[in-house]
Amino acid sequence: MNEFRIAAIPADGIGREVVAAGRAVLDALQAEGRFALAWEEFPWGSDYYAEHGVMMPEDGLSVLEGFDAIYFGAVGWPTVPDHVSLWGLRLRICQGFDQWANVRPVHFLPGVVSPLRKADDTELDWVVVRENSEGEYAGIGGRNLASRGEGGEVAIQSALFTEVGCERIMRFAFELARTRTRRKVSSVTKSNAQQYGMVLWDDVFRRVAADYPDVETESVLVDAMAAKFVLRPEDLSVVVASNLNADILSDLGSALAGSLGLAASANLNPERRFPSMFEPVHGSAPDIAGQDAANPVGAIGSAALMLAHLGLADEAARIEQAVERATAQGGRTRDVGGSATTDEVTAAVIANL
Ligand code: NAI
């Protein structure tokens, strides 16, 4: 039997509630006996920070390295500055494990009303592929000259674009496009305004595209792409973009599908030198934490992406179908117009497995 070691890091706020939901779905499936998950849960996050002054222990990455995958909730709480919590845990894992491909499907679900009227009668389904290791989130820069006194400080934040980084994420996007009904990759930049890094991105895109003559391509500026998400989403299949641009576009995509709470994601180290990490796109949502109101669908979908990565594609598909049946039957939380609790939606998904 396939046995996998999974590290769970629920972290903060609704991260804990949705990780519990995803684990319940996975545990219901593994009870059928075709695969087994050995879970270990780590209490890292903002409470851990209050106690220890760090988001995770110094040797945290070497502890995680022995696992087959990481199942993550969300990090961030008003008691800790957001850049400290994000860099101290999530970005540390993503960058430390070279999880350079962040896959974020935009998935429309039956029974969930989209703010797009078009979604009622048009098949919409696209994937945002986010460069997850460099770009605007490379963490290069600094603050200085605070000695000038109030109002005198300066900060520099540089974006890093490497040919290696661009090429690998683009090849990943093209390979993904080849598995889809519509073989198309849309590349997103702001290369008219950012004339160094993003022009390099455009150059690499043209070079890589030449190796995939069977895949249709387009290059679109990010502001125009935001409009296209709303006005012509049926023209999208795989959208590849830098760290910041894809972060923003994928939130837009999930909002168009009905809620930020629906969106799943995979942070992949495609070479499998390190464990990959699976997490909902949303954050810790302090405004609804502890109310049993969080939409667990994004976390449950991320659990399905994790199974697919572990080679359990059929099991992953069963989770996705169970989610579709559950939402179609009315298993919907408040954010998507329903009144069900997190636990009720989770139970509905399990019942539909
Ligand atoms: P957020 O995603 O936590 O919440 C934005 C809005 O969407 C809120 O109104 C929230 O209630 C709603 N929402 C989010 N997920 C939902 C779900 N599953 N069900 C129902 N409603 C949901 O983003 P926000 O408010 O900007 O950030 C809150 C904290 O989360 C911050 O500390 C931020 O740094 C952190 N964050 C962490 C991320 C991660 O760990 N990957 C990603 C984004 C934000």
Ligand code: MG
């Ligand atoms: Mg985001």
